[in-house]
Amino acid sequence: MKLKYNLIAFSLLGGVLAACDPMEDIYDEIDAQGITITKTEKEYVLTKADYSAISKLAKKDAKTKEDSTMAGRVASDMALNSFAKGDVYIPKILPQIYPSWGKGSSVGVTYNFKEDKSETLKKYFGVKLYTLNKEDYAKVWGSEGNDFLSPAYAPESAIPMVLADAFKDAREGSFALAEYMYSDKEPVGKVLLSEDFESFQKNDEILIDGWNQIVVKGTTKWTANAYNGVSAKFSAFRTEGEQENWLVTKAVKIDDAAATFTFDLVLGHFKGNPLDVYVSDSYANNGKIVESEWTKITDSFKYPEPNPTGFTSSTNVGKYSLKNYNGKSVYFAFRYAGSGEGVTTTVQVDNITVSTLKAIVEPHNDLYQFNGGTWAPYSNKEVLVVTPEDYAAMGAPGKHNNFSSSVKADDYLPILLKGKYPYAKEGDAQVVLYKFFKDKDRGTLVYADEYLYKEGVWTLNSNIVVRSMESYLHNGKEWLFDPTIIETVHEEDYAYLVEWAKTNKPEYVDKKYGNSEFWFGASSYHKNFNIKLADRRSNDPEGKIDKDDQKATEYILKMVQEGCQMILSHNHPDAPTQMNGVDLYYKIRPLLYDGRDKVIYSFRFKSLGNGKFEVAGEPEKIQ
Numbered sequence: 001m002k003l004k005y006n007l008i009a010f011s012l013l014g015g016v017l018a019a020c021d022p023m024e025d026i027y028d029e030i031d032a033q034g035i036t037i038t039k040t041e042k043e044y045v046l047t048k049a050d051y052s053a054i055s056k057l058a059k060k061d062a063k064t065k066e067d068s069t070m071a072g073r074v075a076s077d078m079a080l081n082s083f084a085k086g087d088v089y090i091p092k093i094l095p096q097i098y099p100s101w102g103k104g105s106s107v108g109v110t111y112n113f114k115e116d117k118s119e120t121l122k123k124y125f126g127v128k129l130y131t132l133n134k135e136d137y138a139k140v141w142g143s144e145g146n147d148f149l150s151p152a153y154a155p156e157s158a159i160p161m162v163l164a165d166a167f168k169d170a171r172e173g174s175f176a177l178a179e180y181m182y183s184d185k186e187p188v189g190k191v192l193l194s195e196d197f198e199s200f201q202k203n204d205e206i207l208i209d210g211w212n213q214i215v216v217k218g219t220t221k222w223t224a225n226a227y228n229g230v231s232a233k234f235s236a237f238r239t240e241g242e243q244e245n246w247l248v249t250k251a252v253k254i255d256d257a258a259a260t261f262t263f264d265l266v267l268g269h270f271k272g273n274p275l276d277v278y279v280s281d282s283y284a285n286n287g288k289i290v291e292s293e294w295t296k297i298t299d300s301f302k303y304p305e306p307n308p309t310g311f312t313s314s315t316n317v318g319k320y321s322l323k324n325y326n327g328k329s330v331y332f333a334f335r336y337a338g339s340g341e342g343v344t345t346t347v348q349v350d351n352i353t354v355s356t357l358k359a360i361v362e363p364h365n366d367l368y369q370f371n372g373g374t375w376a377p378y379s380n381k382e383v384l385v386v387t388p389e390d391y392a393a394m395g396a397p398g399k400h401n402n403f404s405s406s407v408k409a410d411d412y413l414p415i416l417l418k419g420k421y422p423y424a425k426e427g428d429a430q431v432v433l434y435k436f437f438k439d440k441d442r443g444t445l446v447y448a449d450e451y452l453y454k455e456g457v458w459t460l461n462s463n464i465v466v467r468s469m470e471s472y473l474h475n476g477k478e479w480l481f482d483p484t485i486i487e488t489v490h491e492e493d494y495a496y497l498v499e500w501a502k503t504n505k506p507e508y509v510d511k512k513y514g515n516s517e518f519w520f521g522a523s524s525y526h527k528n529f530n531i532k533l534a535d536r537r538s539n540d541p542e543g544k545i546d547k548d549d550q551k552a553t554e555y556i557l558k559m560v561q562e563g564c565q566m567i568l569s570h571n572h573p574d575a576p577t578q579m580n581g582v583d584l585y586y587k588i589r590p591l592l593y594d595g596r597d598k599v600i601y602s603f604r605f606k607s608l609g610n611g612k613f614e615v616a617g618e619p620e621k622i623q
Helices: 024-033 048-061 065-077 086-097 134-144 155-166 388-393 413-420 491-504 533-538 549-571
Strands: 005-008 040-045 106-114 128-131 175-183 191-195 212-217 223-225 231-234 242-248 260-268 275-280 329-339 346-355 361-371 374-377 383-385 429-439 443-454 457-460 464-474 479-482 484-488 528-530 585-589 591-593 598-609 612-615
Touching: 048 065, 048 086, 065 106, 086 106, 086 464, 086 479, 128 155, 128 443, 134 155, 155 175, 155 361, 155 374, 231 242, 329 346, 361 383, 361 388, 413 429, 413 443, 413 457, 491 549, 533 549, 549 585, 549 598, 549 612
Parallel strands: 040 106, 128 175, 383 429, 484 585, 528 591
Antiparallel strands: 005 484, 106 464, 175 361, 191 346, 212 242, 223 231, 231 346, 242 329, 260 346, 275 329, 361 374, 429 443, 443 457, 464 479, 585 598, 591 598, 598 612
16 A cells, blocks of 8 residues: 555635624624534634643643653644644644534644654764763873873774763663864873862862962852862852952972963853962962962963853863973962952862873864674764864854854754755755753753755754644534545556556557556656647547537546546555544545646545545646
8 A cells, every 4th residue: 555645634614704704793692602503714723822732731641751741842842743643632622712613613724743853863862972081081091191082092992991981871772972182193291280179079178188278258168069070169159258269289390391281160150250370489388378479370361251140161271381480399379259249250160280291182072882782983974973173163163162042053054064065965864963052950962953955055854844724523522633635646656547548448558658548648657647638539549539628628537537536446445434533535636737737636535445435526726
């Protein structure tokens, strides 16, 4: 059985009311009195309130978390879906929309429907994002302490080991997007100081051997923040009076002019800058601050762009050269100065590093799949993974190497795709995998979208289509979906009639090519019915075509109708007689050629079961 139709519908009853119906006031009065009437509405378009009502009804029917999610999306998408279907839920809201309409009433309902994602796109749902940290690099490098990978410690060998530890319960076929730092040349040098605070638990006071917290004003301390890794945090929010605290590192012996100092920084709920950074080669290490012993180096760093309502992404502030301190021991200090009534910005400092390493390090991300019990690099042309280089090339997304609610993926990805696939063909589909910053609580996630190449432009496939004027009937007790199947005639259908004619009416088959017949008028070559009077009369050995043009046209259309009836019987030998308790109808729409134009006609049939159909109405020219 060929399944090549779409379920759509139309109003079965012909009485269409004009927009300015003089009976409307009377109908309103009847509604108010609770009297049942029979009435027809050509088209009703579901509203935002209707989608919300259906969403609530569907949630009550949900049996799984996935069902509940699908039900909830009806309201947010303003579209029905494969869980909340029109034939189930539209009849449930029609009594509220038309409270007095009774038996024989009908309405055509138009609504949005969100189709299920393609199987290719579904394959890349739930990709985990994993960012290699200091502990991961330590497993790879050992005591060398480099925070990146290199040719000697290649990603394809190092990352599977890291992912195996990170995802011990990985399911077969699951994916992870691994992001890491990489140097294409082996580093030269060593790490003199490295602190990532990973040994601390949430809200622990930052106490490290050789380090000091020096409280100058207030009582607030630097503590451990355990969100998205561990960092040292300070905030004057909800404090009383001024707060000033210096977090001072242990002494670091600088033995190479190439040494640099760097750290990562997050700023939250920005209300003024409270953080200054200092270096000293004369600090007495006595727990007392004498500012003349310190040099402020704050302006040597680039802080992340402030966010007054949330948190910035973790940003490396750049490197400060220590060549002027070569041969000396130095201390570094992070000074927070604010107050509960003034500057309250939250500061998170992480990955404090002093190093002599000489290496050009760049961010990378690669897709890995868990297959056969191991992680391995994954590459497939059906999915494009957006890289840090791509984010940078797109401009604003390169700021944090991700998209967000303010930097929308759909504003940039079509341009990226155009550059990546200059020879794309109409109808091509491409899945794109990218990073998206959701919010402070959920952080950065991996999203997958599917784009389609249409008319020279890559367009996001939203999967939302409009289902136009599906018909619903009232049977006296309830509203029911009225299924009418619209079917297009295809090349193989015309070929079926040609083959039938070769066996049953061979004298009507085109002798030269054998791909057209003139009994029904079908041509598998032209993919249409030929209703041109001159052609039909010159290929009519039995003299069926009347000399009167009108009668001849009526006969020819009748034969096309018979051909369509045969196509339905051939394609749908098991078609039921009813659906949802309502008689099932088919509309078949072939292409007809009249000698000048190609036009589409519609022929309507009622299903009698067992592959039998009866004519239900006159042929209708629709285009």
